[in-house]
Structures are given as structure tokens and as C-alpha cells.
Amino acid sequence: MNSYNGIMVYVEFGENGLLPITRQLLGCGRKIADELGEPLSAVIVGSKGIEEGSDAAQLGADTVYIVEHELLRQYRTETYVAALEQLVRQQRPTALLMGQTYVGRDLAPSLAFRLETIAVLDCIALEIDHASRVLLLTKPVCGGNAVATFTSMYYPQIITIRDKAMLPMEPSFGKNAHVVHFAVSLEPRSFKTRLIKKVKEEGEGLRLEEAAVIISGGRGIGGAEGFRQLHETAAILHAAVGGSRPACDNRGVAPNRQIGITGKIVSPDLYIAVGISGSIQQMSGCGQAKRIVAINKDPDAPIFKYADFGVVGDWKKVFPSFSAKLKELVS
Ligand SMILES: Cc1cc2nc3c(=O)[nH]c(=O)nc-3n(C[C@H](O)[C@H](O)[C@H](O)COP(=O)(O)OP(=O)(O)OC[C@H]3O[C@@H](n4cnc5c(N)ncnc54)[C@H](O)[C@@H]3O)c2cc1C
Structure with a gap:
């Protein structure tokens, strides 16, 4: 029996508010917490004012920890890890769930190192073994050709979960969480990195992470000229355009x-x-798509x-007739 208790979810915001992955983590966290008979908490890290507009109390968690500090105004691995370390050491959750996002992928291993525990990244399923009450962590392995389920005896378990692997939790309006302002102690001189400037990621059209449909081109497309046709069709389908590594190297896509x-x-x-x-x-990178359609001149292509x-x-x-038919179907 371990002395850890509760499932904690790391909350992330994007330009349009709460990231969809956070609702998915809350949905998964609620299910696991209920099965274990343990509480669900959420943690929001940032600087003054993060509570406003975040509907913190209505995330569907039992407790929401607000971690505010001047040094947490901008995301920085060092300061965020230090803040989370203090909270997790005090609260001792069984597991901390994060999204398999840039931030989650960045924080999880560093935090696990600080806490002398494990980080299991890119999970696609999370269950409980009811006999032992141990978490079963399932993730793709061997380059996505197989999935494997892991358990660990180290706590707290730091876990990142892939986007869209779990069903989202609906906001539980009416059920107010207990909001706790957690005071962290951060000493500026102990941090060695400094944020100099932030550069917005440039990209044409819809973001890959948000698109329900992706048209992706490979070396067979050639360069930018070929990709122009993919972009035209993507506009019909409200799709994002992506590519393989050679397609990016050939400057077909960014x-x-x-x-x-x-x-x-x-x-x-x-x-x-x-x-x-x-x-x-x-x-x-794409094997988890619900449906895959392939166009290739080689019948033996993998x-x-x-x-x-x-x-x-x-x-x-x-492709031109495929595109024309799509245009006809959606018009
Ligand atoms: C460490 C490492 C990391 C890597 N990471 C990535 C990664 O993240 N993403 C990635 O994509 N690759 C990655 N690669 C490269 C990867 O191994 C492959 O080389 C790459 O995915 C092949 O890209 P491709 O399918 O576009 O090109 P190819 O393998 O050259 O395939 C081109 C295909 O196009 C078809 N074709 C050609 N002309 C036409 C035509 N006119 N009409 C229809 N079909 C046609 C061909 O039949 C062929 O099947 C990585 C490699 C390494 C070693």
C-alpha cells in the first residue's frame, strides 16, 4: 500500500482558452480517481490573474490548485518544474497527468527526475488493475508498430497522454471545486535560464494538432508546386496539410x-x-488516425x-479527380 493519494491533472491553456487535451485528462482522471476512491485535483500554474477566465472551480475536479508567482508569468521549464515539485511533494498524488504537448513532454521527465520517480510519456490508455490497484499504462512502442502496457512501483507516477486518446469531460457546471492558492517559494538566482523572446510558430492554414482531416504529402509529391494541389483540396475539406520528412526537406511543406x-x-x-x-x-506520427486513405503508385508500398x-x-x-469529386460532394 503506498502513501500517495489522488489523481492530479496539469491544466494547459492555448490562445482560445483551455486546451482540449486538458478536458480529456480531466475525463480520464475522474474515471481513474473514482475507481480508486481517491480525489481528483487540477493544477493551474501561472502568474497573477490566471484564475480569472479559467473557470477554475468548474473544471470538474474536486480541488483546483492555483500556483501563482511572478517568475511563472512566462513558461520556463526550470521555474515550472520547481513550482510543480513543491506542490507534488506536498500533495503526494498517486499520478500527475499531463498532455503529450510541448509543455507536457518538456515538464514530465524533468519533474520525474526531481521527484526520483518515473515518467511514462505518450500513453494512449490508462486503467486500473482492480486486484492490485496499480495503474496500467498503455503506450505505443517499437516505432508505433506495437502497444505495450507498463506498471510501475514508483510514485508519484508522471504520465503524459496523447491528444484524442481519451474522451473529454464535460464541464460540470454547478459542481464547484475547492480552489486552493498554493504559495511557492522561487528564488530568482537559482534559475539559470532566461526567456529572451517568444517567436510565434509560422504556419499556413489550420494547425495539424487541431485538424479532423489531414492531407499529407511525401517525396512522391515533389516540391511546393505539387503541394499547392494538396492545399487546394485541403481548403475544400477544411483540412490541414502535413508531410513526411523528405517532403519537408524538399521544401514542399514547412x-x-x-x-x-x-x-x-x-x-x-x-x-x-x-x-x-x-x-x-x-x-x-499518424498511425492513430481513425481512417487512413493512401494514394501511391507502388502496390507494395507499406x-x-x-x-x-x-x-x-x-x-x-x-488526385485531380479525387479532389473534383470531393468538391462536388461538399458543394
Ligand atoms: C531517426 C529518424 C527519424 C525520422 N523521422 C521521420 C519523421 O518524423 N517523419 C517521416 O516522415 N520520416 C522520418 N524519417 C524518415 C523515414 O525513415 C523515411 O525515409 C520517410 O518517412 C520516407 O518519406 P516518404 O514516404 O515521403 O518517401 P519515400 O519513402 O521515398 O516514398 C515515396 C513514395 O511515393 C511514391 N510515389 C512516388 N511518385 C509517386 C507518384 N507520382 N504517385 C504516387 N505515388 C508516388 C513511391 O511509390 C513511394 O512509396 C526518419 C528517419 C530517421 C532515421
Whole structure:
């Protein structure tokens, strides 16, 4: 029996308010907490005023910790890890859930190191083994070709969860959480990094992480000229455009549009892969899509093993009629 108690969720905000992954973490956290008979808490880290507009009390957690400090005004790994370390050491949750976001991926390992515990990143399922009350952490392994379930005897368990792997929790209006302002002690001189400036990520069109439909091009598309056609079709479908690593290297799409193990991990409802062979490194980033459609001239291309629907043919011939039919269907 361990002396840790409760599931804690790290809350993240984007430009449009609460990130969808936070609602998913709260939904998963609530289920696990209820099964364990333990409380669910949420933590919001930032500077003065974060409570305003965050509907902190209505996130659906039992307790919401607000961690405010001047040094937490801008995200900085060192200061956020220090603040979370203090809260987690005091509250001793069984698990801290974070999104598999830039921030979650950045914070989780550093925090786990500080707490001398484990971090399990990129989980797609979280369950309880009812006999032992141990958390079962499921995540893709071997470049996404298999999934494995892990357990750990180290606490607290720091876990990141992939976007769209869990159902979101609806805001529980009417049920007010207990809001606690947690005072942290941060000494400016102990932090070695300084934020000099923030540069907004440039990108054409819809963000890959938010798109329900992604059209992704590979080396087979060639360069920017070929990608123009993908962009036109994407506009019809309200889709985002992404690419494989060679497509980014060939400047067909921006580097921040690369999908795969060293790019973005996406899980759209529909992934249309055009001129992509289907390497392990590419499929690690898109294998969780609900439906995959592939267009490739090579009938033996590995992408067809993953595709729900496939067309064998030259994309320059296939894609225009595919696009025209889509236009007809949505008009
Ligand atoms: C450490 C490491 C990390 C990596 N990370 C990533 C990553 O994050 N993302 C990623 O994508 N890759 C990554 N790679 C590269 C990866 O191994 C593959 O080389 C890459 O995914 C292949 O991209 P591709 O499918 O676009 O190109 P190719 O493998 O060259 O495939 C091109 C495909 O286009 C088809 N084609 C060609 N012409 C046409 C046509 N006219 N019509 C229809 N089909 C056509 C071909 O039949 C072929 O199947 C990584 C590699 C390493 C070693």
C-alpha cells in the first residue's frame, strides 16, 4: 500500500482558452480517481490573474490548485518544474497527468527526475488493475508498430497522454471545486535560464494538432508546386496539410508540418497520405488516425498495410479527380 493519494491533472491553456487535451485528462482522471476512491485535483500554474477566465472551480475536479508567482508569468521549464515539485511533494498524488504537448513532454521527465520517480510519456490508455490497484499504462512502442502496457512501483507516477486518446469531460457546471492558492517559494538566482523572446510558430492554414482531416504529402509529391494541389483540396475539406520528412526537406511543406516520430504526432479522424511510402517513422506520427486513405503508385508500398482505403496509381492522375469529386460532394 503506498502513501500517495489522488489523481492530479496539469491544466494547459492555448490562445482560445483551455486546451482540449486538458478536458480529456480531466475525463480520464475522474474515471481513474473514482475507481480508486481517491480525489481528483487540477493544477493551474501561472502568474497573477490566471484564475480569472479559467473557470477554475468548474473544471470538474474536486480541488483546483492555483500556483501563482511572478517568475511563472512566462513558461520556463526550470521555474515550472520547481513550482510543480513543491506542490507534488506536498500533495503526494498517486499520478500527475499531463498532455503529450510541448509543455507536457518538456515538464514530465524533468519533474520525474526531481521527484526520483518515473515518467511514462505518450500513453494512449490508462486503467486500473482492480486486484492490485496499480495503474496500467498503455503506450505505443517499437516505432508505433506495437502497444505495450507498463506498471510501475514508483510514485508519484508522471504520465503524459496523447491528444484524442481519451474522451473529454464535460464541464460540470454547478459542481464547484475547492480552489486552493498554493504559495511557492522561487528564488530568482537559482534559475539559470532566461526567456529572451517568444517567436510565434509560422504556419499556413489550420494547425495539424487541431485538424479532423489531414492531407499529407511525401517525396512522391515533389516540391511546393505539387503541394499547392494538396492545399487546394485541403481548403475544400477544411483540412490541414502535413508531410513526411523528405517532403519537408524538399521544401514542399514547412518543417513544422512534418508528421512522424521526429515531427508531430497526430490523431485526426481522416489522414490522406499521398505519395508517402509508410515508413515506421512516418506511421509513428499518424498511425492513430481513425481512417487512413493512401494514394501511391507502388502496390507494395507499406502504407497500404495501414490504409483503410487505397488507390494504386500516379497521384498526378488520381488526385485531380479525387479532389473534383470531393468538391462536388461538399458543394
Ligand atoms: C531517426 C529518424 C527519424 C525520422 N523521422 C521521420 C519523421 O518524423 N517523419 C517521416 O516522415 N520520416 C522520418 N524519417 C524518415 C523515414 O525513415 C523515411 O525515409 C520517410 O518517412 C520516407 O518519406 P516518404 O514516404 O515521403 O518517401 P519515400 O519513402 O521515398 O516514398 C515515396 C513514395 O511515393 C511514391 N510515389 C512516388 N511518385 C509517386 C507518384 N507520382 N504517385 C504516387 N505515388 C508516388 C513511391 O511509390 C513511394 O512509396 C526518419 C528517419 C530517421 C532515421
